[in-house]
Amino acid sequence: xxxxxxxxxxxxxxxxxxxxxxxxxxxxxxxxxxxxxxxxxxxxxxxxxxxxxxxxxxxxxxxxxxxxxxxxxxxxxxxxxxxxxxxxxxxxxxxxxxxxxx
Amino acid sequence: xxxxxxxxxxxxxxxxxxxxxxxxxxxxxxxxxxxxxxxxxxxxxxxxxxxxxxxxxxxxxxxxxxxxxxxxxxxxxxxxxxxxxxxxxxxxxxxxxxxxxxxxxxxxxxxxxxxxxxxxxxxxxxxxxxxxxxxxxxxxxxxxxxxxxxxxxxxxxxxxxxxxxxxxxxxxxxxxxxxxxxxxxxxxxxxxxxxxxxxxxxxxxxxxxxxxxxxxxxxxxxxxxxxxxxxxxxxxxxxxxxxxxxxxxxxxxxxxxxxxxxxxxxxxxxxxxxxxxxxxxxxxxxxxxxxxxxxxxxxxxxxxxxxxxxxxxxxxxxxxxxxxxxxxxxxxxxxxxxxxxxxxxxxxxxxxxxxxxxxxxxxxxxxxxxxxxxxxxxxxxxxxxxxxxxxxxxxxxxxxxxxxxxxxxxxxxxxxxxxxxxxxxxxxxxxxxxxxxxx
Numbered sequence: 001x002x003x004x005x006x007x008x009x010x011x012x013x014x015x016x017x018x019x020x021x022x023x024x025x026x027x028x029x030x031x032x033x034x035x036x037x038x039x040x041x042x043x044x045x046x047x048x049x050x051x052x053x054x055x056x057x058x059x060x061x062x063x064x065x066x067x068x069x070x071x072x073x074x075x076x077x078x079x080x081x082x083x084x085x086x087x088x089x090x091x092x093x094x095x096x097x098x099x100x101x102x
Numbered sequence: 103x104x105x106x107x108x109x110x111x112x113x114x115x116x117x118x119x120x121x122x123x124x125x126x127x128x129x130x131x132x133x134x135x136x137x138x139x140x141x142x143x144x145x146x147x148x149x150x151x152x153x154x155x156x157x158x159x160x161x162x163x164x165x166x167x168x169x170x171x172x173x174x175x176x177x178x179x180x181x182x183x184x185x186x187x188x189x190x191x192x193x194x195x196x197x198x199x200x201x202x203x204x205x206x207x208x209x210x211x212x213x214x215x216x217x218x219x220x221x222x223x224x225x226x227x228x229x230x231x232x233x234x235x236x237x238x239x240x241x242x243x244x245x246x247x248x249x250x251x252x253x254x255x256x257x258x259x260x261x262x263x264x265x266x267x268x269x270x271x272x273x274x275x276x277x278x279x280x281x282x283x284x285x286x287x288x289x290x291x292x293x294x295x296x297x298x299x300x301x302x303x304x305x306x307x308x309x310x311x312x313x314x315x316x317x318x319x320x321x322x323x324x325x326x327x328x329x330x331x332x333x334x335x336x337x338x339x340x341x342x343x344x345x346x347x348x349x350x351x352x353x354x355x356x357x358x359x360x361x362x363x364x365x366x367x368x369x370x371x372x373x374x375x376x377x378x379x380x381x382x383x384x385x386x387x388x389x390x391x392x393x394x395x396x397x398x399x400x401x402x403x404x405x406x407x408x409x410x411x412x413x414x415x416x417x418x419x420x421x422x423x424x425x426x427x428x429x430x431x432x433x434x435x436x437x438x439x440x441x442x443x444x445x446x447x448x449x450x451x452x453x454x455x456x457x458x459x460x461x462x463x464x465x466x467x468x469x470x471x472x473x474x475x476x477x478x479x480x481x482x483x484x485x486x487x488x489x490x491x492x493x494x495x496x497x498x499x500x501x502x503x504x505x506x507x508x509x510x511x512x513x514x515x516x517x518x519x520x521x522x523x524x525x526x527x528x529x530x531x532x533x534x535x536x537x538x539x540x541x
Contacts, residue, residue, distance in 0.1 A: 029246055029274050030246040036391055043399060044394060053398075064392050071385060076268055076275070078279065079278050080278075081299050
């Protein structure tokens with residue numbers, strides 16, 4: 001444990017946290033879940049300085065909440081693959097009603 | 103074969119039974135006659151009193167005598183009747199008492215249907231021999247797919263049914279449809295190209311392709327489902343670079359494409375179920391991880407707290423002033439930070455949608471509050487702790503000749519008498535030498 005107080009570290013830590021938030025928010029579910037599992041395992045293994053534990057915990061909370069948000073807010077997206085003359089593939093949104101009508 | 107000439111030089115006269123046996127053995131040795139499919143029109147039919155059925159199969163140029171024994175007859179849901187076109191399967195053998203060769207039938211099918219069934223069996227045998235259906239080839243499905251490619255028709259209920267399942271079970275997945283025809287003469291070609299398109303697709307934003315592919319079609323007759331027994335389709339399924347699930351028809355329908363798949367699903371909806379995890383399972387998994395997270399951080403906070411407390415107690419007897427205040431502040435700040443982290447978390451969690459997960463922060467908050475009040479109690483106890491309590495832990499108070507407490511070796515000289523106060527009793531001692539405080 002270092003002698004510097006937690007209060008002294010707070011201001012420079014802020015941008016780093018925002019950065020972490022942005023990074024986590026962009027993660028797909030499977031990666032976020034894998035990271036969360038890794039964080040929990042590291043934390044459970046112990047032997048970490050307190051600062052690191054708290055940092056890990058904060059990271060774990062970000063990941064957990066991100067996963068929870070993904071689970072509760074997701075809406076199924078259905079697209080149709082269309083191939084252009086040049087062989088280029090494009091995915092166009094397809095509404096389910098449209099699929100039924102065809 | 104000419105047993106007669108090799109074994110006995112010169113011509114030899116054979117018995118009828120001998121010749122018949124020779125014919126029989128020759129016939130039996132011919133592999134192509136042990137397992138034959140024969141198509142023809144049924145001629146005369148007769149059923150013996152024992153229940154065996156005798157009939158002839160014929161075409162414009164020849165006739166073949168056939169027999170179905172009673173046991174086989176009972177297994178075959180189909181009766182031979184004069185004038186029908188049939189496909190019969192069985193082995194050729196000689197019936198010696200009558201000197202007649204005949205087909206011993208074990209399977210009978212109407213001719214039109216028989217064509218497809220034959221092609222099915224033939225292709226199945228061929229591809230099995232190539233190892234295309236080898237269970238060892240089957241790959242596991244990804245645990246959590248992000249993009250699923252679906253090859254199916256845009257018309258009909260199949261796509262709708264599958265997206266309904268996915269929306270309920272795992273709406274996080276993105277569905278990319280490779281449209282194809284699933285019936286008719288061009289179906290096989292469109293299925294193959296749809297599978298290729300899906301395998302080739304990569305999302306420009308993330309660079310990720312499909313994680314798993316589903317090939318699906320609703321139920322239908324053998325003819326309707328035939329495209330899924332075409333060799334090109336079966337091979338395309340086997341060659342799919344991504345794990346592939348095939349769900350065609352109802353439970354009872356079997357197609358060769360399914361054998362070549364990594365996973366065979368009974369129906370399209372089952373295929374959709376199989377490829378994604380369930381949202382409720384994942385919610386409870388997350389809850390479990392959350393609990394472990396909280397427990398682990400609580401443990402890791404508790405240990406430094408205890409150590410700091412110990413240090414502070416040790417120091418208190420000697421430096422009750424500034425140092426103690428600084429240490430107390432340090433403990434307080436760390437604890438405050440931990441508290442902030444965890445209670446900030448509580449507020450955030452309350453606003454979460456998952457009601458089930460809501461109990462957790464409360465538990466966490468309760469635990470934290472308990473830990474906090476425990477610490478406060480300890481701190482209060484500390485203030486009241488007398489310096490003599492410190493002696494109990496093995497420290498001593500040393501006074502110089504003037505009676506002042508010694509904190510610095512510079513304040514004593516060799517020969518000085520010292521008064522040492524221990525937890526129980528005291529000592530009079532003399533200074534032998536003085537070590538510099540720098541040592």
